[in-house]
Amino acid sequence: MSETPIYNPEGLERLPLHLFSEKAYLDYSMYVILDRALPHVADGLKPVQRRILYAMSELGLSAAAKFKKSARTVGDVLGKFHPHGDTACYEAMVLMAQAFSYRYPLVDGQGNWGSPDDPKSFAAMRYTEARLAPYAETLLGEVAQGTVDWQPNFDGTLEEPKLLPARLPNLLLNGATGIAVGMATDIPSHNLREVARACIHLLRHPDADIDALMRHVPGPDFPTAAEIITPASELARMYQTGYGSVRQRARYEMEEGDIVITALPYQVSGNRIMEQVAAQMQARKLPMIEDLRDESDHACPTRLVIVPRSNRVDLARLMSHLFATTDLEKSYRVNMNMIALDGRPRVMNLREILSQWLGYRTATVRRRLQHRLDKVLERLHLLEGLLIAFLNIDEVIRIIRTEDEPKPVLMQRFGLSEAQAEYVLNTRLRQLARLEEMKIRAEQAELAAERDTLQQTLGDEGRLRDLIIEEIERDADKYGDERRSPLTERPAALALDDTELAPSEPMTVVLSDKGWVRAAKGHDIDPAGLSYKSGDGFLAAARVRSNQPVVFLDSSGRSYSLQTHTLPSARGQGEPLTGRLDPPKGAAFRAVLGETEPGCRWLLASDAGYGFVCPFQALLAKPKGGKSVLTLPEGARVLPPVLLPGSPLDRVAAVTSSGHLLVFPIGELPELNRGKGNKIIGIPAARAKAREELMLAITIVPDGGSLLLTSGKRTLTLKPADLDRYQGERGRRGAMLPRGFQHVDALSG
Structure with a gap:
């Protein structure tokens, strides 16, 4: 089938299904990416957020105005600019009002707007009231000053701004999250003063690299006061590539032996932490915790108390376990994907974001100054015509009284432009009193000075840059604050085994x-x-x-x-x-x-007369299959292991079935993790192979200790002096025991 559209006589377009599906899906994808999910680098807003703020400004809901019902704002947004669901629109508005969600809230809410424990617990829009937050002025303050492009709304009856003229890089300050088709964005929030310093540095040093910018912006700054524990090298890689992750850990302090958690990671609720810790306590996985309490209130929004069972509990190790197994430590993905100034989505690094925003800000300030210059020149032009009319007031009045069409006569008689003539005709007589000449000339002088300043600024890149820096510094002083999330490198959290x-x-x-x-x-x-x-x-x-x-x-x-x-x-x-x-x-x-005891060792031996010293840790193995430790000659059996007391002067005592006893220093036996070991006592090879003679028992005689031999119901104690007769080198035959003890049942040191 042909892949080109086919037109039939009825004027209907026919397309192959795969082409129609592909085009429809791509159109939908681009709509979601550009008009719903991704923020713009210029003002850091998604379309719904931009429309909410603009609608609120049109309703007169400035930071100094009275609150209005949220339903009124949502209704205006839906009816004029954003014809989508009211619930989604209201939730976007709520998010901008939550101080625990936005680093610098854009909406000032009154009523129940949710809580850190349950951000979705906000009241319905008919109950809450809202107005713009003071910080929103940085986004909306210059809308009416010729700084933005306008576009028709969805039904073509109104116009809305394509972008807002942000005076600060709001994208970095408040961050953004969103899921589009085939891409997503996760941009963390940052500190206003730090980002402002980085912008100023980049304006003064256009060639500055990311390392230089990171001296001003060392890392994100979340709305909560928990620690950011991501290593500086990982943060640098994140800012270099636009990808990475940030890990935040709760902060705690000690009070009379109790652990008091005072700050939680971003978007982590105290209720969730309580549930996670309580679940481990019920499962008997935290026997060192006696009690758990939530003492949070208005004075202390976060105060979770963990009571250890005793003062012997290793609190640092306990907290490391809780960091590893609960949301007391949380990782946040970073994917700095946004819509660039060219209208295309892409991932940017820190320098690219700041450069793009500064380019937008420079163009915005230039448009604002040019708009003001046009207004000043227009006003000077009108004042010039008004002054001419004032100086010839009698003639002007005569012409107005006698002429049917006074405008062209005035234009011809005094050389006025059409705008000047129209302005003169619309001026009230009371404005042409004697004192008005002084006011006109004073206003002319003031506007002429402003005109010169504007022209100089627009014609000098250095003056324009200094103006932008001055405005950034002023806004940073007015809206900025100290860093909330301290940057502290910590060792990785480890769960208790x-x-x-x-x-x-x-x-x-x-x-x-x-x-x-x-x-x-x-x-x-x-x-x-x-x-x-x-x-x-x-x-x-x-x-x-x-x-x-x-x-x-x-x-x-x-x-x-x-x-x-x-x-x-x-x-x-x-x-x-x-x-x-x-x-x-x-x-x-x-x-x-x-x-x-830690580091203890065991003597392992077989009745074939071989053995070695083995550390206890070497004996540990996986439960099911275990591991081979003692290699046995054919037919040999394992003798009961013997614990070594630990002194290098201890001696090994070994006895054979033929009644030979050998004593030698423990140091003559090797320490191995596995194997057959070395010969302990000499047994003729033929007798050993035929299993005619075996090593019956082996034990350790402590330094200065005696050896007790048991044969049937009889016992024999060999004191240190007696043992010397049986002393020899390891592997020797040893000496024969007295009659009646040549069949030893047990040895003990």
């Missing part, structure tokens, strides 16, 4: 022969005295804290770790570890280990 969130209580983790586990409160319980399932019994126990991990070692040499506070209570008989862990087929759990 499960270990830190759990209360620190003494716990005893009990492991049974069949691999069932449970945790009892306290360190003074008797694990062997607990009840066990039929055919099961006590195997091992570890005394730890409830907020610490516990490690399980299986018969294949793999280690696994679980958080103690997640284990079942000892009130019952526990649960099988295989429900949480996934050991190799046929492997059984043989030991449970805990971190008795």
